[in-house]
Amino acid sequence: MDLEAFLTRHPTIVARELIGWTVTLDGVGGRIVETEAYHHEDPASHSFSGRTARNAAMFGPVGRAYVYRSYGIHWCLNLVCGEGPGDAVLLRALEPTAGVTLMRERRGLDEARALCSGPGKLCQALAVTRAHDGLAMDHAPFALAPGANAGVAVGPRIGISRGADLPWRFGEAGSRFLSRPFPKAR
DNA sequence: ATGACGATGCACT
DNA sequence: GTGCATCGTCATG
Numbered sequence: 001m002d003l004e005a006f007l008t009r010h011p012t013i014v015a016r017e018l019i020g021w022t023v024t025l026d027g028v029g030g031r032i033v034e035t036e037a038y039h040h041e042d043p044a045s046h047s048f049s050g051r052t053a054r055n056a057a058m059f060g061p062v063g064r065a066y067v068y069r070s071y072g073i074h075w076c077l078n079l080v081c082g083e084g085p086g087d088a089v090l091l092r093a094l095e096p097t098a099g100v101t102l103m104r105e106r107r108g109l110d111e112a113r114a115l116c117s118g119p120g121k122l123c124q125a126l127a128v129t130r131a132h133d134g135l136a137m138d139h140a141p142f143a144l145a146p147g148a149n150a151g152v153a154v155g156p157r158i159g160i161s162r163g164a165d166l167p168w169r170f171g172e173a174g175s176r177f178l179s180r181p182f183p184k185a186r
Numbered sequence: 187a188t189g190a191c192g193a194t195g196c197a198c199t
Numbered sequence: 200g201t202g203c204a205t206c207g208t209c210a211t212g
Contacts, residue, residue, distance in 0.1 A: 036193070044193070054208060071194050072206030078193090090193060120194050159193055179194095 003138055007062035007081040011037035014081040015089040016170045020149030023091065025126040026141045028099030030116060032091060033149075033172040034179060036157045038078070040086025043162035047086030057134040059085040065142065067123075067133040074120030077128050079137055079144075092119045092158075092169075095177040118179040150174060153182040 007014055015037035023029050038045040046055045046068065057066040058080055066078040066088050078088035094116035096103055103115045103125040116122040123129075138144045151173035156164060158180065171178050 038193075046193080049209090052209075068193085069207060071192060071204085072208095073204070074194050076193065092193085118195070157193070161192090 003063060003144070007079070008083060009081070011039050011082050011087040011089055012168055014079075015168065016152055016154075018079070018089060019152050019170055019172050020147040022097065022143075022145045022147050023094070023137065024098055024143045025128060025132070026099075027143075028102050028126050029143075030094035030097040030177075031147060031172075032093075033095050033175040033177050034091075034093035035170050036090040036092055037168040037170075038088050038090060039082070040084065042166070042168075044157065044160040044164070044166075045086065045088075047088075051086075058088050060134060061136075063136050063138055063144075065128075065132050065135050065137050067128060067130055069130070070120060075123035075128050075130070076119040077123050077126075077132075090119060091122060093117050093171070093175075093177055093179045094122055094125075095172075095175060096125070113176050117177055121179075155182040 015035040018032050018035050021032050040047045047058045051059045062081050064080045066080055070076050077091045080088050096112050096115050107115050107125050115125050149172050153171045153173045154167045155169045157169045
């Protein structure tokens with residue numbers, strides 16, 4: 001399956017199967033260990049109320065980056081996917097594997113486990129900004145490569161009010177690089 | 187023109 | 200666990 005086919009599926013499927021893939025920007029990045037799915041019919045999605053200047057990238061081709069500013073401070077990076085316009089996967093945490101020294105400088109931290117353990121942290125470590133909004137994530141300066149995972153945990157998404165009941169957050173089971181642990185299964 | 191509110195992170199208790 | 204910084208985006212007047 002090529003990348004376009006991989007991405008042209010429901011964002012929950014893509015978000016789950018993306019765990020273990022590697023993403024880099026200018027050679028800095030790591031294994032994707034945490035994602036969240038956003039669907040255009042989901043009230044929590046930025047695309048729910050239609051296309052605007054901010055979310056335009058979500059309505060473009062799959063494989064592009066959708067970058068937005070959160071809380072006026074942080075950047076967050078999504079990979080556009082889905083069977084139709086308006087779907088994306090939020091990249092929430094990476095296991096740093098490449099350019100770790102540069103990440104430490106950008107983050108002002110030593111501990112690898114805290115370098116990319118959150119959507120805003122990840123963007124600071126990789127130096128993602130609005131300038132990357134709309135860029136293809138399988139071409140330079142981005143790169144995207146498949147990879148395996150050690151099992152996927154599922155739970156509710158973080159920091160949203162609407163659609164909070166949907167189990168659309170995915171993470172590598174047992175990873176030490178998550179933004180937060182997953183609620184214990186029951 | 188103005189106001190409300192975040193798909194957060196960090197310091198502090 | 201709680202509080203707050205900080206500002207772009209969108210809805211409303």
